[in-house]
Amino acid sequence: MIKTRSFLLFALVLVCSIIVPGPVRAQDAGDATAGNEGKAVKNVYKAHLIAFPFINYSPETKLAFGGGGILNFRAGRNKEQTRASTIWAFGTYTLAKQFQVVVKPEIYFERNRFFLSGNLRYERTPQKFFGVGNDTPSTAEESYTPRIMTVQVGVKKKFLGHLFAGVQFDFEQMTMEKVEPGGILSSGSLTGSRGGLLSGFGVSLDWDTRDGVLYPRKGVSFQLTADTYGAMTGSDFTFASLKLDCREYFLVAPNQVLALQLYIRSTSGEVPFYKLALLGGETLMRGYYKGRFRDKDILAVQAEYRVMVTKRIGVVGFAGLADVFPNLSEFDLKTIKYSVGTGVRYMINKREGTTLRMDMAWGKASFGLYLTAQEAF
Numbered sequence: 285m286i287k288t289r290s291f292l293l294f295a296l297v298l299v300c301s302i303i304v305p306g307p308v309r310a311q312d313a314g315d316a317t318a319g320n321e322g323k324a325v326k327n328v329y330k331a332h333l334i335a336f337p338f339i340n341y342s343p344e345t346k347l348a349f350g351g352g353g354i355l356n357f358r359a360g361r362n363k364e365q366t367r368a369s370t371i372w373a374f375g376t377y378t379l380a381k382q383f384q385v386v387v388k389p390e391i392y393f394e395r396n397r398f399f400l401s402g403n404l405r406y407e408r409t410p411q412k413f414f415g416v417g418n419d420t421p422s423t424a425e426e427s428y429t430p431r432i433m434t435v436q437v438g439v440k441k442k443f444l445g446h447l448f449a450g451v452q453f454d455f456e457q458m459t460m461e462k463v464e465p466g467g468i469l470s471s472g473s474l475t476g477s478r479g480g481l482l483s484g485f486g487v488s489l490d491w492d493t494r495d496g497v498l499y500p501r502k503g504v505s506f507q508l509t510a511d512t513y514g515a516m517t518g519s520d521f522t523f524a525s526l527k528l529d530c531r532e533y534f535l536v537a538p539n540q541v542l543a544l545q546l547y548i549r550s551t552s553g554e555v556p557f558y559k560l561a562l563l564g565g566e567t568l569m570r571g572y573y574k575g576r577f578r579d580k581d582i583l584a585v586q587a588e589y590r591v592m593v594t595k596r597i598g599v600v601g602f603a604g605l606a607d608v609f610p611n612l613s614e615f616d617l618k619t620i621k622y623s624v625g626t627g628v629r630y631m632i633n634k635r636e637g638t639t640l641r642m643d644m645a646w647g648k649a650s651f652g653l654y655l656t657a658q659e660a661f
Contacts, residue, residue: 329364331357334632350376354657356498356636360394367392367497368636372657383408390497396442399450403436408461411575413469416557418577418608418619422649426467430479430558431459440490448490454511455483458558469557476556480520486511498658499637500533501541523553531661539592545661547584550612555580561608563621564652567660569606571623571645571652579608583615586661590629598629598639602660623647632657 335353352374358366369391377383384407391400410429414420433456440450460479463469469477487510494503509527513519530546547568549561561582564572568584584606592598604623609615625645632638643654 329358329635331355332633332636332638334638349378350374352657354632354638356633356638359391362395365395367396370498370636370638370658381408382410392497398442399440399448401436401438401440401452403434405432405434407432410462412573413467413557414576415468416474416560416579417610418579418621420577426464426469427462428460428464428467428469429462431461433457438488440488446491446493448488448492450488450490452486452488452509452511453484454486454513455481457481458556474557475521475554476558480556481518482513482521482556482559483517483519484511484513485517486525494531494533496637499631499639500531500543502533502535504533505529505531521554521556521559523551523555523559525549525551525559536589541590543588543590543659543661545584545586547586547606548582548612550581552580563606563608564647566643566654566656569604569621569623569647570602570625570643570654570660571647572621572650573652576650577608577621580610581612582606582608583612586623588660590659592629592631595634596631598631600627600629600641600643601625602627602643602645621648625652627654 333353333355335351337351338349352372355371357369359369360366369389371387371389371391373387375383375385385405386407387402387404389400389402393399408429408431410427413426413428414422415424435455436452438450438452440448442448458476458479458481460469460477463477468474472478489508491504491506494500494505507527507529509525509529511525513524514522526549528546528548532544534542534544536542551559551561557578558575560578560580562575563569563577563582563584565574568586584604586602586604586606588600588602590598590600602623602625605620606623607615607620623645625643627641627643630640632640638657639659640657641655641659643652643660645652645654
């Protein structure tokens with residue numbers, strides 16, 4: 285969640301993405317095909333590296349600065365039959381000694397036969413905790429400072445038609461550096477309040493007919509993921525997670541897309557408080573601080589209408605309903621949360637659909653301003 289300073293940050297990123305020695309363009313990794321047709325394909329699907337620096341300020345972080353980049357490319361020789369791959373990386377540091385380094389690859393191999401994803405993250409970012417449940421008051425806020433190292437890797441293989449199946453590995457080491465005296469976390473009674481190591485494996489099953497990955501215009505994506513953590517994999521916590529993420533996209537007009545999402549996540553066992561189902565953040569129920577509400581289960585529906593005003597500039601409107609609860613049987617419409625908002629898009633790579641986005645969102649007695657790359661869903 286980002287405050288007023290993000291307007292300056294957004295402007296800087298927007299300008300730098302256009303004029304900073306870039307886009308820096310990398311050469312195509314595939315072998316050139318003989319003849320004019322091969323040269324044309326090579327030029328059309330040439331890899332693009334967009335790099336940009338940024339600087340921002342807030343009373344919480346003081347002066348913050350860093351840089352990032354997005355690499356788009358198509359792997360293998362049959363590029364026209366292979367989806368766009370992306371590697372997103374950035375690093376930030378503030379005078380309050382907060383830092384974050386992130387590398388997120390999403391790579392489709394030739395003709396989409398294999399898909400590799402990852403999330404490598406190392407950060408020290410003070411956060412807020414409001415308790416567990418769907419009715420925690422804002423007055424229950426307490427702060428804590430974790431140092432987290434995350435390594436997530438997944439591999440999927442294409443089987444029949446649009447069906448993918450895969451496995452993933454999740455490793456996370458969390459060191460609790462600081463908690464607020466007198467709070468729930470300082471008592472040590474909440475699972476994960478003293479940090480710890482979690483390690484586990486999972487399986488996934490996907491059905492994906494989208495016409496693109498970064499900016500889909502039509503098609504569906506259904507993803508079912510099951511993960512388990514325990515002593516056999518070296519984890520300090522024993523628990524399981526089941527997630528269903530369903531998305532559908534409708535091309536309403538040549539430059540207008542309606543995107544819908546149904547998201548369900550259910551956890552069981554000894555779940556650390558920071559791995560519970562979280563409501564809020566830049567992708568799920570924007571307008572709420574990420575983790576403002578958390579519990580073992582979550583159910584959410586979201587809709588977003590996207591309109592490209594020019595070839596590079598777009599606007600969106602979105603809304604969502606969601607809630608968290610101890611188990612799905614205790615879902616209650618009386619406690620459901622809402623989110624509404626609007627945003628601006630800048631298309632960095634028109635062919636592949638890479639975007640920078642700035643969203644303003646409102647929830648129940650809450651507001652969020654977000655600046656990031658790629659669509660929320």
